Amino acid sequence: MTTLQEKLNETTTYMKKAGVKEVEFGLILGSGLGELADEIEDAVVLQYHEIPHFPISTVVGHAGKLVYGTLSGKKVLAMQGRFHYYEGHSMQTVTYPVRVMAALQAHSVIVTNACGGVNHDFTPGDLMLITDQINYMGANPLIGTNEDELGPRFPDMSQAYDASYQAVAHKVAQEKGLHLQEGVYMAFSGPTYETPAEIRFARTIGADAVGMSTVPEVIVAVHSGLRVLGVSCITNLAAGMQKELNHEEVVETTQRVKQEFKSLIKETLAAL
Numbered sequence: 587m588t589t590l591q592e593k594l595n596e597t598t599t600y601m602k603k604a605g606v607k608e609v610e611f612g613l614i615l616g617s618g619l620g621e622l623a624d625e626i627e628d629a630v631v632l633q634y635h636e637i638p639h640f641p642i643s644t645v646v647g648h649a650g651k652l653v654y655g656t657l658s659g660k661k662v663l664a665m666q667g668r669f670h671y672y673e674g675h676s677m678q679t680v681t682y683p684v685r686v687m688a689a690l691q692a693h694s695v696i697v698t699n700a701c702g703g704v705n706h707d708f709t710p711g712d713l714m715l716i717t718d719q720i721n722y723m724g725a726n727p728l729i730g731t732n733e734d735e736l737g738p739r740f741p742d743m744s745q746a747y748d749a750s751y752q753a754v755a756h757k758v759a760q761e762k763g764l765h766l767q768e769g770v771y772m773a774f775s776g777p778t779y780e781t782p783a784e785i786r787f788a789r790t791i792g793a794d795a796v797g798m799s800t801v802p803e804v805i806v807a808v809h810s811g812l813r814v815l816g817v818s819c820i821t822n823l824a825a826g827m828q829k830e831l832n833h834e835e836v837v838e839t840t841q842r843v844k845q846e847f848k849s850l851i852k853e854t855l856a857a858l
């Protein structure tokens with residue numbers, strides 16, 4: 587049987603031959619933020635389908651490519667388009683790109699997403715620094731045999747999101763005059779949006795925002811020893827807090843705030 591480590595070796599060997607060198611930061615660009623990859627200098631662009639063992643994305647609006655190069659003076663490997671559990675991928679597949687980032691010696695990952703606001707103080711268009719997460723997806727990417735060379739059997743999730751990175755992001759936001767919310771991100775499997783009852787439950791147990799991604803990737807990042815910064819775009823109020831939910835509104839809001847979102851990420855990256 588091929589181990590995960592063996593698959594990773596094949597993937598990274600291919601990527602290195604294609605021109606990918608040392609990586610400092612992995613970037614996972616969620617809905618609306620993919621454009622950031624177009625700003626990467628001296629870019630090496632790899633289509634997902636050409637990379638051995640790499641999954642292929644099926645969601646409209648999520649291009650499928652990895653872009654390596656320099657952004658804000660840092661060596662980055664950016665995913666333009668991520669993999670979701672609701673697409674039918676296994677949790678291991680969803681998180682494979684994070685394994686690849688770690689295998690290429692990245693020390694940190696920046697994760698972004700679009701999500702619904704649960705906290706009554708949030709407004710669509712707000713950006714939220716993720717301080718912690720709740721895994722309500724009903725699955726965990728680390729279930730199964732643990733490959734000890736990749737990380738520990740029982741990872742500590744006490745500080746999944748790096749506190750000093752959060753402080754840097756807050757400082758950058760303050761300097762920009764940008765109001766940066768913060769809160770706990772709770773992941774549901776999707777693809778249905780939540781029900782109003784589920785949102786009341788989410789709020790009761792401590793969630794500030796809900797979405798369908800990020801949590802698996804952050805679990806694997808922690809398992810791999812990566813430092814994590816997470817930023818969400820609140821694209822809508824969660825179910826029961828506004829009349830109805832639809833994907834068009836999510837896309838519209840990400841388009842509306844993308845300049846602000848991109849500049850927050852770039853300036854924070856420069857300061858990390």
Ligand code: HPA
Binds near residue numbers: 700780796798
């Ligand atoms: N729920 C789940 N995922 C989402 C939402 C939401 O309200 N908005 C954007 N992604």
